[in-house]
Amino acid sequence: MFLKLPAVDVPPRPWTGRSDGDGPGHRRWWQAVTASDELQAAAPGRRPAAVLGFSSDEGVRRNQGRTGAAAAPAALRKALGPLAFHLDRPVADAGDVVVSGEDLEAGQERLGRVLAALLDAGHQTVVLGGGHETAYASYLGVSASAAVQTGQRLGVLNLDAHFDLRDEPVASSGTPFLQMARAEADAGREFRYAVAGISEPNNTRVLFDTADKLGVRYLLDEDCEPNRVQDFVAGFLAEIDVLYLTIDLDVLPAAVAPGVSAPAAYGVPLPVISAVCRQVARSGKLLHLDVAELNPAFDIDGRTARTAARLIDTLLR
Ligand SMILES: N=CN[C@@H](CCC(=O)O)C(=O)O
Ligand SMILES: [Mn+2]
Numbered sequence: 001m002f003l004k005l006p007a008v009d010v011p012p013r014p015w016t017g018r019s020d021g022d023g024p025g026h027r028r029w030w031q032a033v034t035a036s037d038e039l040q041a042a043a044p045g046r047r048p049a050a051v052l053g054f055s056s057d058e059g060v061r062r063n064q065g066r067t068g069a070a071a072a073p074a075a076l077r078k079a080l081g082p083l084a085f086h087l088d089r090p091v092a093d094a095g096d097v098v099v100s101g102e103d104l105e106a107g108q109e110r111l112g113r114v115l116a117a118l119l120d121a122g123h124q125t126v127v128l129g130g131g132h133e134t135a136y137a138s139y140l141g142v143s144a145s146a147a148v149q150t151g152q153r154l155g156v157l158n159l160d161a162h163f164d165l166r167d168e169p170v171a172s173s174g175t176p177f178l179q180m181a182r183a184e185a186d187a188g189r190e191f192r193y194a195v196a197g198i199s200e201p202n203n204t205r206v207l208f209d210t211a212d213k214l215g216v217r218y219l220l221d222e223d224c225e226p227n228r229v230q231d232f233v234a235g236f237l238a239e240i241d242v243l244y245l246t247i248d249l250d251v252l253p254a255a256v257a258p259g260v261s262a263p264a265a266y267g268v269p270l271p272v273i274s275a276v277c278r279q280v281a282r283s284g285k286l287l288h289l290d291v292a293e294l295n296p297a298f299d300i301d302g303r304t305a306r307t308a309a310r311l312i313d314t315l316l317r
């Protein structure tokens, strides 16, 4: 029984990559990924993964950043394609939702509808952003999913140099978590939001005050020493049932993540971020994940996309 999904804007295309042969021992991601027309409702057991692109620049443009993130889903697939496939679950590509012109809100709603359908059919979902306005699109899907609607406690863990809690008249890549806080309050739920990697000089006093008012748990980039991050994440996971993990690639040092709107002068080292991903994967609580803010136009050697691809691979183990 194939899954009927709400329409995407660009259907999945065949993946490409290096070929060492056809046998299972030679398998790479591009040979393993199937198109979403082969997506089925998940049988009990290891959840199949579904990848969905959110091609959007509009949030970054509204937030006065350097645009280019609309090209990120394609760049992320290109970086994932040649990786050796060691996962013990199938992966399907559901195509892309594309933000056309300035209508960010309509695009976020479309993404949310497809995502909720994938989640409710039992998939481990991965959204390839987009600027960090991707997070609000992800939230629309996650909050509409049966898991959250039936009362499971949702936690949002953001790996980011920024709070993205801006109070602005229009939504942007700087506002998604304040939008979520308001939506959760409207739904009568507690907003559980934690951020690791906050750069003090890159967030104003107003943003810290907003975080404190909302009860946001955060760890500064300079405090992201391995044991401390592990305790921080473990404490957060203990209070929730299902996790939405969002990785803003500007949490990483500019040397490994130059291709973002706002490269980090300090950044949290990749081994620390990777350890968080392993911890989250092991927890069994990961409902949904996304990666955001990749800007291929500034991505020297594809470093940022390669790093993101590796983290996605780690999270699906
Ligand atoms: N997505 C959010 N971006 C940051 C950008 C900061 C900067 O450009 O320095 C923010 O709004 O805080
Ligand atoms: Mn950021």
Ligand SMILES: [Mn+2]
Binding pocket: 132, 160, 162, 164, 173, 248
């Ligand atoms: Mn962000």
